[in-house]
Amino acid sequence: MENKKAEWKRSEPELKLINMESVKVEQIEWLLYPFIPFGKVTIIQGDPGEGKTTMVLQIIAKLTRGEPILLNKKSQKEAQQDSEENLKQEVLSQDNPIQPVNVIYQTAEDGLGDTIKPRLLAAGADCSRVLVIDDREQPLTMLDVRLEEAIMQTKARMVVLDPIQGFLGTDVDMHRANEIRPLMKRMAVLAEKYHCAIILIGHMNKNSNGKSSYRGFRSIDFQAAARSVLIVGRLKDEPETRVMCHVKSSLAPEGKSVAFRLGKETGFQWIGEYDISADDLLSGDARGQKSRIAKEFLLDILADGGMAQKKIEEEASKQGIKKKTLRNAKQELEIDSVKRGNQWFWILSE
Template sequence: MKTATKKQLKKRIVNAYDYRDESQKLLYQAVRFSDKSFAYRRPNPENPPDPERRLDPNDPDDKKHWLWGIGDKTKRVLYHLPRWLVASKQDWQIIVEGEKDAETLERLGLAATTNPMGAGKWNPDYNRHCKSRLVMIICDRDEQGEHHGLQVATSLHGITTETRIAFIDPDLPEHSDVTDLVEKHNWTAKDFSDLIDKTPAFTPKETGSRIIAQKLSDIEPVPVQWLWFNRFALGKLCLLVGNPGVGKSFASLDIAARISAGNYWPDGDNLPDGSNCAPQGSVLILTAEDGLADTVRPRLDKMEADCKNIFAVEGVHIEQEDEQSKSWPDDKVPVTDSFDLSRDILLLEKKLKELHNVKLIIIDPLSAYYGTKVDTHKNAAIRSVLAPLAELAERYNVCVIGISHLRKSTSEAAIYRVTGSIGQTAAARATWLIHPDKDNEDRRLLICLKNNLTREKSGLAFQIIDGRIEYEQTVITDNADDIFRDESEHGPGIQRAMEFLDGIFIENTSPKAEEIMQKADKAGISYRTLNRAKVKLNIESKQYPYGWRWEKPGQEEKSKEKSGTAET
């Protein structure tokens, strides 16, 4: 709602247009000033204007009789509503944009009206005054006017007996309106009647909420494009998760370094031809935890990254109204706020367009960039933020790796241990866990938590040596659930597995390996935990003609079946 400013109050009022309800009660006026600007005012109920001077736009006692603004409780009505309602429903009535145009048509003997506050302000409540009437809409010749006319026509569809909409001749100057047609081009009532006759009935395009579906036969199948084969895909949102201090950021920078220089992947010897090296391109990094100068850049240098291809987001510049015409040098634009995924996804897209050949976006950690208004524990809230990010990744064929922490609880399945809502893990197409090796505190395991894009889920092991990640050449098949089950205070654990084996050896000094594993599985002890307990108890595996057995060294009593009659 537009109210008059002090500057407007000093300007000369050139006209005032009355808005009355069905009973002729004056509700408010649209006031037109000498500079063609508008404001609205309503009668002061405690000191209403003199009926004889009500239309005097420059009444010296103006301030006493009027309150600026329509008022929140004031009923909104169409212009000259009483005249509109008494017009015959058998005759065409015209809706235009602006009170001046409505009066121009009325002087030609036509029923006309407009809505208050200009284009784009049609209220569905006005529809009832058009019910069962013949309504013609004539749009101003500009984009805003045409959009407004379509909005009104769509709103009236099914309410009126018939609705038609006409657009002023495009050969006429922009912003031409009904008054221009009459005053500059000598249109008469017959011209408007002819325009109505040759205008077809309006049929709106389908609008509103709907389900959008695509026939799968129209979709061309394409293979998954991998950034790192079977681990991180281009065009997809992925996660890299783990406890603080395990090397998540380090590992992500190692990936960034390889992409920036097009270097070999650590398991490149085992990858298909053409997938051995990282696709060289640009990397965009958002980091909220590490300093760029003292941490990120030194690490990348150690990793032999090409830092010309790596860009760090420092924040965003949100333009204020008072600086819309101000031009900043590229290296002098001030940061005014932190990057916010829920607000700045279009700015991220703009940056992707500016940079050349972006292959990877790292967001470290993801939770730092959700924004203050997003509840990270609610599925819907997380999905509403990550869905546009995933769509952006697909559209620009860029891999997004979001880094996240783990919850302290060890009683849940591994995939539920990622902090925040499960919606975060569900939105990711692949989630990789970095976790310390319990038997070697310097060794880290890169383990697959989920991968919707391939059945291959083998992992890798690495150590951080002299500021670089050194990967082992062999793949690992460790399972994240087994690892967490080993560490669980409520699960079997190493101690329980050791007690289990002690019980087995009381019954049999040389038990069959296969039977031990079957009993352990029934007891809820994982294969990994069982083997770790075996190592701690110094149990050895020995092969006999009819199978493998486990034995404790130094035990004197041997099973009679070891003589060669052992059963399989």
């Protein structure tokens, strides 16, 4: 009996207290502000075929070349016009490394030679900096020691598991919190220990509710462990336009939704900020309706000739059309801006 008590005492963890006075304040470093932080876990989710993987491969391509991920596409003339029109176009900023970095990309669905590499090449990636753990003999899981060994060996600044469901292990039930928590804890520890951004890509469930909070993974512990959660989806009335929406941001204010175009002819192109929420995106019609109304408004109000921008904005506001939606519609309709005296006029292109 005494031996059992002694053994029990030895198994008890030693009490250690951390005094917050001694804790140093640390600044968050960002791969892409405010969407993807270094040293943390980010989840990117959406329905199959919505462009999640393509978007991430585009980000990987930029990182391997040490280039900015999101660029302000405006010409110098357009920027000057916006300045004189007092439009505050926000530049999508980031703190990604100046030098090219290594990335670990693991896929459980797509072929490396026939799918992933062609996409990387199309995105202009330096493929010598994209590493894959060979798991053909033994499938990789989130608890696999090879994952940490690969991060150490490659010094990767970004690690992607695509999709997360393919790296849980055959014995893990996504419905059970006690089975998911150790996996997500392991990802968080690795991200912090090696100061890399870990991105988990996942398919959403088929809940018809449409609410983003109900269409994530089956266990809430996935999102609870992630510091940033993004949703990618397409616009119902504009199938080539996809949008990335922020649904959780623990380290910074939620970022404004960002759109990109994914077309057979044009390929991948960042568009910029879009006025749409995650719930509206998932419902499938809100953004298309707003865009359609704005376009119809502009075509109607400019049908008889140019009009001062200020007057257009005033009339649009009366109809509940936001400035950002109005500008997106102007861009899509390729409406010209012409300065007359001290005012800017919008004119339909001939």
